[in-house]
Amino acid sequence: MQKSGFVYLFFGLAFFSSCTKENGAVRDDSGVYKPTFVIASDIFPAEFGMPNLPKDNRLTEEGIALGRRLFYDPILSIDSSISCGSCHKQEYAFAEPVDFGFGFRGLRAHRNSMPLYNLAYHQRFFWDARVKTLRELVFEPIQAHNEMAMTLPTLRERLKRNKGYVEYFKKAFNTEPNLHDMSLAMEQFLLSIVSKDSRFNQFFPGDNIKVLSASELRGAFIFNGLIDFDANGFSKGADCFHCHGGELAIQLNAGMGGIASNGLDAVSKDKGVGGITNSSQDMGTFKAPSLLNVAVTAPYMHDGRFKTLEEVIDHYSEGVQFDNPSIHPQMAAHGGIQLNLTTKQKQDLLAYLRSMTDSTFLKNPAYSNPF
Numbered sequence: 001m002q003k004s005g006f007v008y009l010f011f012g013l014a015f016f017s018s019c020t021k022e023n024g025a026v027r028d029d030s031g032v033y034k035p036t037f038v039i040a041s042d043i044f045p046a047e048f049g050m051p052n053l054p055k056d057n058r059l060t061e062e063g064i065a066l067g068r069r070l071f072y073d074p075i076l077s078i079d080s081s082i083s084c085g086s087c088h089k090q091e092y093a094f095a096e097p098v099d100f101g102f103g104f105r106g107l108r109a110h111r112n113s114m115p116l117y118n119l120a121y122h123q124r125f126f127w128d129a130r131v132k133t134l135r136e137l138v139f140e141p142i143q144a145h146n147e148m149a150m151t152l153p154t155l156r157e158r159l160k161r162n163k164g165y166v167e168y169f170k171k172a173f174n175t176e177p178n179l180h181d182m183s184l185a186m187e188q189f190l191l192s193i194v195s196k197d198s199r200f201n202q203f204f205p206g207d208n209i210k211v212l213s214a215s216e217l218r219g220a221f222i223f224n225g226l227i228d229f230d231a232n233g234f235s236k237g238a239d240c241f242h243c244h245g246g247e248l249a250i251q252l253n254a255g256m257g258g259i260a261s262n263g264l265d266a267v268s269k270d271k272g273v274g275g276i277t278n279s280s281q282d283m284g285t286f287k288a289p290s291l292l293n294v295a296v297t298a299p300y301m302h303d304g305r306f307k308t309l310e311e312v313i314d315h316y317s318e319g320v321q322f323d324n325p326s327i328h329p330q331m332a333a334h335g336g337i338q339l340n341l342t343t344k345q346k347q348d349l350l351a352y353l354r355s356m357t358d359s360t361f362l363k364n365p366a367y368s369n370p371f
């Protein structure tokens, strides 16, 4: 993005035009439609590989800027009190520090707010994986009675009457404000949010071990199941990598642990994916989240039941409910015996999880509130 800033500057000087840069979008006083396409390799790091971006919604500076404005704008809720940013706060990796977020008139969301970054790599969204594209997804919180409680005709009118949006839609899409392009702009903004600068990411895939402390490095071995092999070659490590592995700290393949039961309950109160598919094997299974920035996304799990990472580690060490019929085979791989990590192993694992915090991302002005 910095590079393209340079490009504007260059053309601005070369043609003596009156372009100025504001909130990441180009302001061209003539108001003409001249979108600036974003080069994917400028925002997505080579280590992550290039995501499959939607071909019919190419990222532009103007589209992202409009999406960002919409994300933070409370006028998307019926009483102009709640924005997406109310439940997704940048300093908490776009999650928030309560179990269930507060929506319209103090009503509570049904699940814990999810962190938002590197979504360009995800294939399904929400804890129960019920939505496949971000452009569809945005209409859910906007209309949910306990979130933004908005009606679509009202929203359409509101955007059309707003002079700012008339200008921003024109620049981004060459259209009047409309709900389809609104959803495309929000999709662009969400796709553009990238977290890549944690020490964990500098370390991955292990060729730069100097960035981790000795304790963090021991944690990496525990996380990846590379310790204490028994006579049968089974590791007594914690095997977290099966469902939270790779440089994105998430398993993107639904069948391989990307969607799983991690044994929180014998019978899950929230059916999770099973509530969508009605299949018994999906009952109580959920999307396994990325663990990047996990130190700032408390409380944890779909219902925010764990307040600290220590509690999460205790769960995986000695609290797994093996009698859950949907439990992922990887959770039961140790013959239904709890891991029983030592205090020191727990500290090391915790240290490793904390190395995944990306403070550059948490303060990146490109994602902050533009109002």
Ligand code: HEC
Residues within 6 Å of the ligand: 071, 082, 083, 084, 085, 086, 087, 088, 101, 102, 103, 104, 108, 109, 110, 111, 112, 113, 114, 115, 116, 119, 122, 124, 125, 126, 127, 128, 134, 137, 138, 141, 142, 146, 147, 148, 186, 190, 287
């Ligand atoms: C009242 C709080 C609240 C508001 C407002 C809200 N969200 Fe969320 N968000 C949540 C919760 C809770 C979930 C998980 C919902 C579920 O799994 O059913 C979630 C999940 C998501 C996800 C899925 C992430 C993933 O990894 O699967 C995205 C994307 C998202 N929200 C974007 C938005 C956008 C965009 C808006 C504004 C249009 C918004 N949210 C407004 C609480 C909120």
Ligand code: HEC
Residues within 6 Å of the ligand: 223, 238, 239, 240, 241, 242, 243, 244, 257, 259, 260, 261, 262, 264, 285, 286, 287, 288, 289, 291, 294, 297, 299, 300, 301, 302, 303, 312, 313, 316, 328, 330, 331, 349
């Ligand atoms: C079989 C797959 C699987 C394995 C193995 C696994 N997890 Fe998970 N993890 C999940 C799923 C699924 C969830 C979401 C569960 C829910 O909310 O009901 C989750 C949630 C979490 C969360 C909460 C994240 C958040 O944003 O709320 C943390 C932290 C976590 N796991 C850490 C670990 C650690 C550490 C290990 C290794 C000790 C581990 N996981 C092993 C599947 C797995």
